[in-house]
Amino acid sequence: MIGFLRGKVTHLLTDACLLDVGGVGYRVYVAGATRSRLKPGEEVTLFTHLSVREDALTLYGFYSQEEYNIFQLLISVSGIGPKVALGILSATSVENLCRAIHGQQLAVLTKLPGIGKKSAQRLILELKDKVGGDDGPANEFDAAPLPPGDDAVSEATAALLALGYSTAEIAPVLRGAKAGMSVQEMVRFALREFGRKKT
Secondary structure, rough: OOOOOEEEEEEOOOOOOEEEEEEOEEEEOOOOOHHHHOOOOEEEEEEEEEEEEEOOOEEEEEEEEEHHHHHHHOOOOOOOHHHHHHHHHHHHHHHHHHHHHHHOOOHHHOOOOOOOOEEEEHHHHHEEEEEEEEOOOOOOOOOOOOOOOOOOHHHHHHHHHHHOOHHHHHHHOOOOOOOOOHHHHHHHHHHHHHHHOOO
């Protein structure tokens, strides 16, 4: 098991970074919160999880021990794999997620990408006694509803989350996307809209 990697960030990708560790470039998949703290050319230490499958070895990296720990809890839940767990951590903060699970806030959890009612129930059942947090309402801004739609919308949302946008920003923009758009077209459309709002 690789506990952590320390090296220089050479590239920032949509949902990953390339980390130069002693001349070896590791592709490390990261959530939005970690990605937002990385800058090309800077040295960084990432806590890592190595996912081993028959057809792939995949590294997931986390800026903080806290984020790493909640990732480990998420993937321990039946039906939640590393990609879904990373999407969850891109959609909301660790604090907000723990509050929603501890407070058994099903309506908030089902708004997270890749989480349906059954998955949300499993999260509560298996993790409510393992996570800290008060029983106050979770921040609805972080868990704003994703636009309804097909897999293309979900994939476009995941890509935008990885770029550092929040679900509260993404949802209203993607509602304006035309039916039948591909994932790439939706992402380009959203980025154009975000650019207009900044001007």
